[in-house]
Amino acid sequence: MSSKVIEINNVNFSYGKQKALLNITFDVKEHQFTAVIGPNGGGKSTLVKLMLGLLEPNSGSVKILNMQPKNAREFVGYVPQYIDVNLDFPITVLDVVMMGNKKEHLKESISIFKRLFPIKYSDIEIKCAYSTLQKVGMQDYIDRKIGDLSGGQRQRVMIARALCSHPKLLILDEPTSNIDPQGQKEIFELLKELNRDLTIFVVSHDLAVVSEYAQKIIYINREAFVHDLGNDTLGATSKSNGHFCQVEMMQMLKGLKR
Numbered sequence: 001m002s003s004k005v006i007e008i009n010n011v012n013f014s015y016g017k018q019k020a021l022l023n024i025t026f027d028v029k030e031h032q033f034t035a036v037i038g039p040n041g042g043g044k045s046t047l048v049k050l051m052l053g054l055l056e057p058n059s060g061s062v063k064i065l066n067m068q069p070k071n072a073r074e075f076v077g078y079v080p081q082y083i084d085v086n087l088d089f090p091i092t093v094l095d096v097v098m099m100g101n102k103k104e105h106l107k108e109s110i111s112i113f114k115r116l117f118p119i120k121y122s123d124i125e126i127k128c129a130y131s132t133l134q135k136v137g138m139q140d141y142i143d144r145k146i147g148d149l150s151g152g153q154r155q156r157v158m159i160a161r162a163l164c165s166h167p168k169l170l171i172l173d174e175p176t177s178n179i180d181p182q183g184q185k186e187i188f189e190l191l192k193e194l195n196r197d198l199t200i201f202v203v204s205h206d207l208a209v210v211s212e213y214a215q216k217i218i219y220i221n222r223e224a225f226v227h228d229l230g231n232d233t234l235g236a237t238s239k240s241n242g243h244f245c246q247v248e249m250m251q252m253l254k255g256l257k258r
Helices: 044-052 069-075 093-098 112-116 123-135 151-163 181-194 246-257
Strands: 004-015 018-029 033-037 059-064 076-079 169-173 199-203 216-221 223-228
Touching (some): 018 199
């Protein structure tokens, strides 16, 4: 029986008087590929911040690997939606990946200054970086400048950076935004491969894409509606209130194609 990596129980959160999340409850099991969709302003980013321990719920509980989010950070890899990279800055792929390294995963302790502005990386650091780049198919670009890469290639490097901390859970916020359709498919094929060893939790706006890969889709619009794509029965494990969203529509269309 798979253990639970994420447990969200009756979570409520408000920004002042503005309610952002209402009675959110769901769980994600080990090695499950889960996607979160929903409208802008529906609470997706707030949910991710709660899972990362950047915010605390007004009520309810958030557990990551049976720990408080702040205590679980070393086991979580995170790829943000907006990656602020100056494409003219002469930083290499190796430099970017090394930013994800953590001291506890190295035999040699290095300062943050040396990590960001190194004179020379140790052999073990380079080996770690090469290993994660190999997982995302970017090992041949280790010495290339980040500004010389395509959007899809840069995103693969950012995923490698997150993998460099050896996470058990990988959280990605809109990983394919501003990437062409072919690049989107390649990123999700990569996530599918990584899912063999990691639990994947991805926020996306593209239901048509994620429905091909996710085992569970959570529709967030202040409330949470959880859809198990391995279950042929349409429906949501939440207060329905007449709820009908894109997930049911996609499932129905898939059924018509059979």
